[in-house]
Structure formats: C-alpha cells, structure tokens
Amino acid sequence: MDNKGKKDRREFINTCFRFAAGATLVGVTGVLAHKTVSGNTLWQIDTTKCTQCGRCATSCVMTPSAVKCIHVYDMCGYCDLCGGYLRPNVKTITTGAENQLCPTGAIKRKYVEDPFFEYEIIEDLCIGCGKCVKGCGAFGNGSLQLQVSHNLCVNCNQCAIARDCPSGAFSRVPADEPYKFSGFKKEKKG
Amino acid sequence: MSEILKYISRTWNIKKLVAILSMFILFLTSGFPLFAQQQRFPKPEFESGYTQPVTSMPEARSDFFAIFDVLVLIVALSLISWLILKKRSRRGVLAVSVFSILYFGFFREGCICSVGSLQNVTLALFQPEYSIPISALAFFVIPLVYTLFFGRTFCAGVCPLGAIQDVLLLRPVTMKRWLQKVLGLIPYIYLGLSVLYAATATDFIICRYDPFVGIYRFDATFFMFAIGAIFLLLSIYVARPYCRFFCPYGVLLNWMSRFSKHHLTITPNKCIQCRLCEDSCPLGAINKPVPVKVMEDRQSATKRFISLSLIIPLLMVLGGWTLSNFHENLAKVNPKVRLANELMSFKPDVMLPSVEIEAFKSAGTPLTELYSQAAIIIEQFYIGAWILGAFLGLVFGLTLSSLSVFKYREDYTPDKGECVSCARCLKYCPVEK
Numbered sequence A: 001m002d003n004k005g006k007k008d009r010r011e012f013i014n015t016c017f018r019f020a021a022g023a024t025l026v027g028v029t030g031v032l033a034h035k036t037v038s039g040n041t042l043w044q045i046d047t048t049k050c051t052q053c054g055r056c057a058t059s060c061v062m063t064p065s066a067v068k069c070i071h072v073y074d075m076c077g078y079c080d081l082c083g084g085y086l087r088p089n090v091k092t093i094t095t096g097a098e099n100q101l102c103p104t105g106a107i108k109r110k111y112v113e114d115p116f117f118e119y120e121i122i123e124d125l126c127i128g129c130g131k132c133v134k135g136c137g138a139f140g141n142g143s144l145q146l147q148v149s150h151n152l153c154v155n156c157n158q159c160a161i162a163r164d165c166p167s168g169a170f171s172r173v174p175a176d177e178p179y180k181f182s183g184f185k186k187e188k189k190g
Numbered sequence B: 001m002s003e004i005l006k007y008i009s010r011t012w013n014i015k016k017l018v019a020i021l022s023m024f025i026l027f028l029t030s031g032f033p034l035f036a037q038q039q040r041f042p043k044p045e046f047e048s049g050y051t052q053p054v055t056s057m058p059e060a061r062s063d064f065f066a067i068f069d070v071l072v073l074i075v076a077l078s079l080i081s082w083l084i085l086k087k088r089s090r091r092g093v094l095a096v097s098v099f100s101i102l103y104f105g106f107f108r109e110g111c112i113c114s115v116g117s118l119q120n121v122t123l124a125l126f127q128p129e130y131s132i133p134i135s136a137l138a139f140f141v142i143p144l145v146y147t148l149f150f151g152r153t154f155c156a157g158v159c160p161l162g163a164i165q166d167v168l169l170l171r172p173v174t175m176k177r178w179l180q181k182v183l184g185l186i187p188y189i190y191l192g193l194s195v196l197y198a199a200t201a202t203d204f205i206i207c208r209y210d211p212f213v214g215i216y217r218f219d220a221t222f223f224m225f226a227i228g229a230i231f232l233l234l235s236i237y238v239a240r241p242y243c244r245f246f247c248p249y250g251v252l253l254n255w256m257s258r259f260s261k262h263h264l265t266i267t268p269n270k271c272i273q274c275r276l277c278e279d280s281c282p283l284g285a286i287n288k289p290v291p292v293k294v295m296e297d298r299q300s301a302t303k304r305f306i307s308l309s310l311i312i313p314l315l316m317v318l319g320g321w322t323l324s325n326f327h328e329n330l331a332k333v334n335p336k337v338r339l340a341n342e343l344m345s346f347k348p349d350v351m352l353p354s355v356e357i358e359a360f361k362s363a364g365t366p367l368t369e370l371y372s373q374a375a376i377i378i379e380q381f382y383i384g385a386w387i388l389g390a391f392l393g394l395v396f397g398l399t400l401s402s403l404s405v406f407k408y409r410e411d412y413t414p415d416k417g418e419c420v421s422c423a424r425c426l427k428y429c430p431v432e433k
Helices: A002-033 A131-139 A160-164 B002-010 B014-031 B063-087 B090-107 B114-126 B134-150 B153-158 B160-168 B177-183 B186-199 B213-217 B222-237 B241-245 B248-258 B298-325 B327-331 B335-344 B355-363 B367-404
Strands: A041-045 A067-071 A107-113 A116-121 A144-148 A170-174
Touching: A002 B114, A002 B134, A002 B248, A067 A116, A131 A144, A160 A170, B063 B090, B063 B134, B063 B153, B090 B153, B090 B160, B114 B134, B114 B186, B114 B248, B134 B153, B134 B248, B153 B160, B153 B248, B160 B222, B160 B241, B177 B241, B186 B241, B186 B248, B186 B367, B213 B222, B222 B241, B298 B327, B298 B367, B327 B367, B335 B355, B335 B367
Parallel strands: none
Antiparallel strands: A041 A144, A041 A170, A067 A144, A107 A116
16 A cells, blocks of 8 residues: 555656656757758858868868869969969979979869960869969969868768868858859859 | 060960969069959950850758658657567667668768757757757757657667667676766766857867767778777677767766656566566666665655755755866867967967967957957856856765665666666566566
C-alpha cells in the first residue's frame, strides 16, 4: 500500500517534469521559429573585405581548399601584361614557369587577338591562395576574386576558414544568392 | 627596358604600345596603395568574333536535401524506437546504426548533426542578427522530443557519432563506478563551455573538436585524426567513450530521458530477479534492486537534506567566483578580444605586424571601436563565467548527493538517464512475454 503510494507519487512527479521539459522545448522552438531561414545558409567571402592573406588555402577542412579563384570575365581587361598571371618585374612576357605568379600553374593564358589575352582558371589546380587575386587587384581591374566554390564546400556548421580569417570577410549568405562578387558589373546567373 | 623596346620594335602596333606603356607605368608605381576592383583597363571590343566564357559559379547542394535530411532523421528515429520498444531487437538497432554511419556519417560527412546544432540554437537565442537554418533547429528539437517519449533511442543508433563507437564495441570491460561518475562530469563542463562560446559568438567548439567528423570526411588534420583514432580504439573496450564522457548533447538527452514516458525495460514482463542481466550492460547503466534495509531512516535523511541544501549553494557560489576570476582567460579565445590584446601590446618600431593587425589596419576601423567591442565581449564573459561556474557547482553538488541517495527499487531496471537503449541487455532476460 505504502509502496504503491510511493510509486504513484513518483509517477506523478515524473509526469510533471515531463510536461515542464516539453514546455521548455516548445518554448525554445517558438522563440526561434520567427528567426529561422527556410533555406540553408552557405559560407561566402565578401570580396571587398578580403585581404588575400593566403589562409583560405590552409585553413579549409578540405584539401585542396574549397575556396577557389573565380574569374569574373566581365571585369577583365584581357591585358597582355597581367598582374595576376605574371610575377612583378618579369623580364619577358611569356608563359614560362619562372614568370608565372600562380604556384600551381592554375591559370591558362590564351591568345585572343592583338594585344589581348584570355586568362582561365583551372579549378582542379587552384588552391585558393589568392596570390593572383592580390596581383590583379593591385595592378589590374580586380577581375580575379576569391570565392567559396559551393560544389566543393561541405558547408561546415562553423567554417574553419571563417574562424581564421583576419579580415572577417566570411559570412553566411542565403542559398539563393550564393556568390558575392564585387565590381562594376554583376554577371547574371548562367 | 631594352627588352620591352626590342619587343615593341619587333611587333610595332599602336594599340599594343599604349597597353604596354600604361601597364609599365602601373608596375613602376606599384609601391603606392592602389584600390582593388577598379576598371583601370576597360574591357576590349573584340574584332575577331571572340565569345567571352561564362564565369563559373558552381551550384550548391539543393535546399531540398536539407529537408530530406530531416525526413531521414524522423524516419530513422521512428524506426529505431519501434525496433527497440516493440520488436526488442538488437539486430534492428545494429542495422539502423550501420545505416546512419553510412548516411549521416560518410554520405553527409557528419554535417549536419544534432550534437553541433546545440550551438546554432544557443547562438540564435543570444545573437539577434543570426538566423538559424530550419534544418538545424529541427535536428536539435526532434531527437529531444523523441527522447522525452521513448528514451535515448537517438543515441542508440541514429547519431552517427554514437553509432560508430557502438558497432566497434567488441570486448566491453566494466568500469569502476567512481571513475564513471567522475568522468561523467566532463560532459557538463563541455556543455557549459560550448554554450558560453556559442552565446558570445566566439566559436563552435563542439564542431571544432568533433573527433569523428574528420574520419567521416577522410580529411582530418593529424591532431584530430589522432584523437578520433584514440576514441575508436578505446571504444573497442570501453563502451562509447565520447558519448558518456564528452558529448554535451548527451547531457540534454540524459535530462529528457529521465522523464521519458515509454523507456526501454529489460524484461518484457515481470522481473524474476534471476540476476542474469546484472553484468550485461557495457555502460553500467543497470540499477540493481535496493532492499529496504539499506534505505536510510527518516532522521538521517532529514539531516542529510539540510546539509546538502547548505553545501550545494556554497558550491555554486564558489564555482561562480572561481570561474569569474578566469573570465579574461576564457575570453581570449574570442578573435576580437585576441586582436585587441595583440594591438595593445604591439610596438610598431620593433615588431612585425601579424596578418590580423595588417588586415585590421587596412580595413580602417578606428582602434577605439575595436577596444569598446572587446570590452563588451569581456563583460559578457564575466557574466557567463559566473553562470557557468554556478551551473558546474550545482552539477557537482547534485552528483555528490546522488551518491548517497538510495531509491527503493525491487527490480533490475535501466538507469533512464544513462541508458542509451542499445538493447544489449534484452537477450539476457529469460522471461517471455
């Protein structure tokens, strides 16, 4: 009899706590419900803040990094003497390895017409170090820009590069506008 | 110079000359700070019919998959709860474990997971500008709701971190009770720290020190791989070392599970106290019957209650005071505080600026603004450290008190908080339905 009473009491306290826990969960969900974004958010670099420190190449959990140099052709001047392709103070303007700024040779230079050249990034070779981005931004139009390539990014809950980024250029962006190129002309989604 | 002159004389062309000269001048003036993203060289008008390639913008994984993950979570949770509570099948739990290792582990590469979503929820609660993805909220709430009804069935085989340790458990050893209790305090510390760091928007430490995600991705740093490998080797002998002695989400599930409505029972019918299941639990989560004579009498229980109600607040104040003395050390993890510290001790004439300092200077934010922001964050850490210390004091006190409480119990029952419903004990029970 006494034991039964004890059991009933235990059961009752248990139920009370269960309702309290349930109410807490509902409360938290309710508070956060209006703060949710329906779609996923993705990590992206704000190119106006980026200082091309080179950490994108080393901090990413992926090897090679999910950050790649992306060429915004609309902004490119198609220069012969390209600050992103050639090292500063090169003697000859050729495709020789000693003249190239890119440590992995990921930029392909192609003759278009006199005196213009097209520069194409080979994504598989690019490690996202940003050396070419720095060169292009300093001497040219800034058409080479570092961006998170979303087919490679695993979209970590806390981006490891964002943590190490000295200029705070990383932020979560809505999935329907996943790229943050800067410049005078934005390219339409192709 | 002569090189260029030669080059020009070889292929004389006005257009080319202008382009080269303008660039040459720019190279000479490269010492000056130049602003990026200026159209210094207008885009040429091509005469050869050249078509410009499209800028590559690879698409992200579709949003649909985020919802699909939530659906998979719900289905897996329902399935495993049914398998444990109705079918009482260990084999079924194993099958779901393998599935979640493959799907949530290797296929989804360990992100998104419920353990980490705890930080998203904290960040969303404390930082008004952060909006939480709906899938992260769902991954946080759904396992807790299931646990409130069915016990920790999420831990049993849906969580990819728990599942990988559970399937490796081949030679379980029993752990000393006191060691289990002491190590069992670590998750509370881990939970407190991760909430503190997430609430101050400093870092997601659970994700940073997740031992298995690097293994799931086949791409871990050596340090993280070593930690993951140690955990996996350990889990051959010690049941679920990460779940029991580190997992911060496990603390929340533990709380929920204590009040669960339909928790797993060892026997399908009435316990005959045959003691066959006594040593079957690799987690040591089976409560033995407590005979009436071990129960303490009313007088000593009252005395103990009074002394505990004095000790616990004392522990809380002590914990809060101790940790609040270390709030500046805790705050050093925050990048803004770290930068402010670095700038304060920076001597431009003898030291080379770090990448952070250079980036800060090029951004042109006033120094006072950074300092005031850092001061606000340190203040937040001071309050946070008090709360964290008090919380830890409460946990320590309650753990101490639970050592001396004997709840009257006739049968062998699973400890609702500790039990992860792995269903190993079920086959030891000879009683039929």
